[in-house]
Every structure is written in C-alpha cells, then in structure tokens.
Amino acid sequence: MRMAVVGAGIVGLATGAGFADLGHSVQCVDIDTGKIAQLSRGIIPYHEPGLEAVVVRNVSAGRLTFGHEPSRVLQEAELVFLTVGTPSGDTGEMSLAALWSVIDRFEAWSASETRRIIVIKSTVPVGTAERAEARLRNRLPEHCLVDVVSIPEFMREGCAVRDFFEPTRIVIGSANSEATEKLTQLHQRLPGPIVATDRRSAELAKLAANACLAVKISFANEIAALAEQTGADYPSVAHSMGLDPRIGPHFLSAGLGFGGSCLPKDARALVRMADEAGAPQTLVEAAVRANAMLPLRMVRKLEAALSDPARRKVTLLGLAFKPGTDDMREAPSLRLIAELNRRHPGITITAYDPEANAVARKLLPSTVTVCDSAEEALNGADAAIVVTEWREFRQIKADDFKNWMNRPIIMDGRNALDAAALNAQGVVCIGVGRLPVVPKDSARKTSEAVPKV
Template sequence: MKISVVGTGYVGLVSGVCFSELGNQVICVDKDQRKVDVLNKLQSPIYEPGLTELIEKNYREKRLEFTTDLSYGVKNSDIVIIAVGTPPLPNGEANLLYIEQVATEIATEMNDYKIIMTKSTVPVGTNHRIKEIVSNLTKFPFDVVSVPEFLREGSAVKDTLNPDRIVIGTESEAAMKILTDLHKPLTDNIIVTDIRSAEMIKYASNAFLATKISFINEIANICDKVGADVTKVAEGMGYDKRIGAAFLNAGIGYGGSCFPKDTNALVQIAGNANYDFKLLKSVIEVNQNQRFNIMEKLKASLTTLSGKTVAVWGLAFKPNTDDVRDAPAFEIISELVANGVKVKAFDPIAQENFRTQFNHPDIQWCESPLDAAKDSDAICLLTEWDVFKSINLFEVQNVMANPVLIDGRNVFSKEQISLTKFDYKSIGRPGIKNEKVLVKS
C-alpha cells in the first residue's frame, strides 16, 4: 500500500518505518527541515533500539523516504496517517491545533479518495472534527478512521511489529477492509469498533496502566511502614490472572510523553461531560507525590542536605529511551538544588536532552556512574538502566564520601546490598538496608 505519515515523532516515525518493513511504500513528512535532513542521512532523531537499522534498510530498498513536502506525501498516498503531537494545554486538555492544521493541509492537497488515519492520541470526538474540516475543503471522497497506537518507548519497534491488538475505529466498510489488510501481517487480533470508542480505548488503556502504577506505589509506601516487601507483594498479586504482573513495579512514579498527558486529558474529557473522575485525579496526585518520596529517604540518611554532594543516576523517564519529557529527575533535581545540594548527574543516553532543558551551575555533568559517585555523599538512582544494574557496588562505595544509596527503582537485591557498607533505602522494601553505617558529619 502507499502510505504517508505526517509527523515523525515517536509514533509517526516508528509507525512509518515499520509499515515500510512490511513491504509498503511509505513517505514520512515533517515540517522540521533539520529532522528530515537527519533522517535522509539515515540517522534517527530519537533513540529507539532497532530503529536506525530499519530506517537504513528500508530507505536503501526504496520503500521509505523523508520529506517536508506534505503535498507530495498526500498526492502519492492512498492512506494518510496523522501522527502529530497533541501537547497539553495549561488546564490539562489536549491541544488540537496541530491536528486541525494538518487536517486542513491534507484536505487542500487531496487528489483522489484517501483514508485519513489518526494515530495521534486525541479526545473523543476529534476524528469527527477532522471529518468536518476535510469535508468543507475538498470535493474528493475520503474516510476518517481512528487507529490508536499502544507502543512503549524503549521497545517501540518490537511493540509495533508484535502488537497485542490493533484497534480500528471506522464508519466505513471499505476503509475497514483496507486497514484490516494493512494490519493483518502484524496480528489477527484486530478489533473493529466505532470511532468514538476507539478514541476512548487509548485513553482508558493508559489511565488504567497509570492506576496500576500509582496503586503499587501506595502499597509500597504502606510496606515501608509495616515492614513488608512490596516486590514480594507484587509477585504474589501478579500470578492472579485477573491482575497480571505488568506495571506492578514500585518506584518513583510514571513520566514520559503519554501517561501524564493522557491521564490529565481524560480528567478534562470527563469534566467536559460533567463527570468528576475522582479515581483518576487521585492516581495523578499519588504519582506527583511519589517523586518526592526519594527526597524524604535522602533527608533521613543525610540529616541535612545543604552543602552535600548527591549523584543522580538516570535522567530519562525510563530506560532505553532518550526521552526526558515529564521525567521525575526534573523535579527531584530541582528540589536538590533548592536545598543547597551540588548535583553530579549521569545518564547513558538522555543526558544531552536533559541538559538542554535544565542546565544549572550546581549541576556537574558526568561521564560515567563512577564519575558521578566519586566524592558524593549519596546516590539517587532514578532510572533503571542496565549500566547501573551491572555496576560493581564495592567499587562505587570506595569512591564515595559516604556510602548512601537511595534506590528509586528497586534495582538491587538484598544479597547485593548485604555484602556492602551502603546505607541503602529503596521503595517499599524496608528490610533491605544496612543500619550499622553512619554518615560522616
């Protein structure tokens, strides 16, 4: 099939590249000339395992091209995918400015029947708004469909090529058949529904996963107080098929481009329909508060923060991505600096992205985890990168001013910690610590 993808962010770029991998002719369109130039050099503007290799392969095999010319993309495609951003407005609602702009541009460039497929996460009713915009600007036939994405940053290529399900929201039998054929190489688990339900499925899915994260973090906080181990609690819960083990890892809360944005947007969607989504409001509040749990543990170990040096391991909101959008590290480092702490920060991939958004004279940017730990009074581990999981803890403790480790992602086991001198605190595992170590004054 001939496909154009408008927007080369995580969703658009990964979707376009993976559709080309399936044998389709794909044109990826973006108004950012610099980004298109990078892609035409066969480089990826985002860090995503396996993506660069697929870009190079399908570009060389002439199934994939990149351009800023939206007219060219629309006119040479049967399916036009909208994958532009829907950033939050100050009140939490999704900003649909880019969606409406792209719908207008697509309509003015149409030259034949097109399927306009929305993969951007949009509030219920948005696709009907797209249909209205296009109808007013073109004489050519078209169908608007909603096909939400469910990829995870860090495993986006794998998720796209091996999806749990494909959701197709459409009012057109013809469009349904074409899109079913397009997605059949990926999975037989294709759910066809109305457009509004497809739009809601995306928000409901992300809100439910966010709820699981906040729930297990609340359980972890109780475990800290009563002496239980949240990892064992989560394991016991996860074997229940009605619950499942995924998203039951306690830590410092969710971040990234999806969960924070989509949970806030769903609260607004509900509010606009005169419904008070109390549960989801609590999920958001719990997640926000959880980020500062690590600060309380740090203060308990160091007594005072002013004048201390703290290493921060991990700046991305999760491992295997360079995305720092709504990463907990922003608020935690802000709080550290505000308390008079000198921060030594290290992230194996996301460091430059973080630095461009948060550069402060009290932050030292380090070249390795050991470099960050050297002469520090404590380490705060915020992202569970493999480089931290595999580190030699004896080597780390020997270069520190004080062996204090606040593990915000429960990376290290009781066995690993018991052999060290670390004053170790994690999330919901109060039994894993060494109480004999005293911090130097």
C-alpha cells in the first residue's frame, strides 16, 4: 500500500519505518526541513533505541523516503497518518494548530483515484476526527472522497520500535465500515488485539489510558509519603499491592513523578475537556496537582540532610524524564532545578545525563553546569539527587561516591540504588518512601535519622 506519515517525530518515524519494514511504500513528511535533511542522510535527530536500524534498512531498500511538503501527499498516497504535535499549556487546552495546518494544506486528487483514508494518531480532544472530516469535505471537490479515522498511538518513548511491532492493542475508531476493514487488514500482521469502535471512543480511550497511569503514579507517591511519616517501607508496600491481580505491579514505583510529552499533557487535557463537558475529573485533577508537588518534597528532604544549601554544590544524576530517551519535555529535573534556584539563590548545580546532555544545554539556565560524565558532575559535590534511573548510575560504587564527592549524601529520587549496601559502606543514601539507614560513621548522634552537615 502507498502511504504517507505527516510528522517525523518519534511516533511518526517509528510508524513510517515500521510499515515500510512490513513491505509498504512510505513517505515521511515534516515541515522541518532541517530534520528531513538529517533523516535523508541517515541521521536520527533524537535518541530512540532500535529506530536508526529500521530507518536505514528501509531507506536502503527504497521503501522509505522523506519530504517536507504535505500538501500533495493525498495525490499519491491511499492512506495518510497524522502524527503532528498537539501540545497543551498549563490550562490543559490542546493546541491543534499543527493538525489544522496540515488538514488545510491537503490538495485535491484526481477523480479517477480511489477514496482516501486519513488516520489521526496524534492525541486529540474527543470529536477532533469528526471535525477534521467535515473540514476536508467542505473544502475539497465532491469527487475527493475521504474518511478520517482515529487510531491513537500507545508508544512509549524508549520503546517505540518494540511498541510498533508488538502493540498491546490497536484501537480503530471509524464511522465507515470499509475503512475499518482496510485498516484492520493493514494491522493484522501485528500481534496486538484489534479493537474496532467509533471515533469519539477511540479518542477518549487514549486520554483515559494516560490519565489512569497518571493517577496510579500519583497514588504511589502519596502512599510513599505516608510510609515515610509512619515508618513503613514503601517498596515492600508496593510489592504487596502489586501481587494483587486487580492492581498489578506496573506504575507503582515512587519517585519524582511523571513527565514527558504525554502523561502531563493528556491528564491536563482530560481535566479541561471534562470541565467543559460538565463531567469534572476531580481524581485526575488531584493527580496532576500531587505530581507538581514532588520536586518541592525532594528539595525539603535535601534541606533536612544538608545545611545551608545555597552555599553548597548539588549534583543531578539524570535529566531526561525517563531512561531510554533524551526527551526533557516536562521532565522532573526542570521543576527540581527551578525549585532549588527559587529556594536557595546562589546554589551550585551540576548535572549529567547519558543521553540528554545536548538537549539540556539548550534548555537549562546558565547557572547549571552540564557535565560530560557522572564523575565530573559529582566531583566536589555536597549532595546528589538521582533524577533519572539510568543503569549507569547503579554501577557507581560506594568508594566512587566517597572519593568524588565532598560529602557522600545521595537523595535517590527513583529508588534505583542499593541503599542498604551504600549505607553499609559509609554513603548516606536516602530513598523515597522509606526511612534512611544512616552509616555509623556519618551520624553525629544516634537519634539523628539524617545527618545534617
């Protein structure tokens, strides 16, 4: 099948390269000419494991090509996927400017050509597919028959290639049975179950899924805070909860909360849309508020362990919103840095991330020194905060922390490190949702839970 993908971000590129790998002829289009130039040279402009190999393989085979003008894609492609960004602000309102820009640029195709299908994979408010179809039909000639379908993407950054080839489910929201059948056949080579439904239900399914995950993560962090105050061990509590098949073990880890381009945006959008529809989502709204408080909670824990932080050097280990990506959109590290600078003007902050350093140097204030290694970032630090649970940080030994740092105090914001082993070797490691075990040679008094230095 001849198809096109408009929007060459991670989702669009993984979708286009994936279908090309299944034998289809695919053109990936993006108005960012610089990005298209890089892709045409085989350069992937972001970190996504496995994606480069799939792209290069299919470019070499002639099944995957790139372009920067979306207006003519319907003249050549039978099927077009829209994977453009739909960002939202603090109020939750999604911006569909990029989507409407593409829709309005599509040019008519020959009367002899077949009916076209446009698939919206971008996360959008409920009713967007219907509006897009009406917009196209009002503008295009009568012979240009088109169906707009919703197939929301459920890809995870860092796992996009795997999620394309091994989807947990494929939701097809359509008002036309022929379009549903064609898209069902297209996806049958993929192993995930196919759910055929209407367009509005498909659109809401995506928003509801991410809002549910946001609620679960915020619940985990609220219980972790309670565990700290009551002397319980949250990892043990989470393990116990996760054994219940009605709950499951996923998304119960406590830490610095959720970030990225999906969960925060989609949760806010659902709250905004629900308010406008007269069905307030108070639970999701509370989850968003709880998530926003987590960086402040971590700063207060740092303040309990370190006297006069404004005169100290603090290192952030990890900047991306999660491991496996260089994406820093709405990353907890950004809120954490802002909170540290707000509460402690003059604090020295260094940071290191195995993949996000280049992105960080463009985003972070000049007061933050982005280093090229964990050792460089930790050198002379009075405390460190594990922000992203990269495997590399788990390999840092206790002696390394003690030799590199001025004071080996680690705030493990992801419970990624072996706190018991580090504490036993003279490193203060304070996790989330558990009482710290202070090394004997670090505590000034046996009554002190956390040494303040």
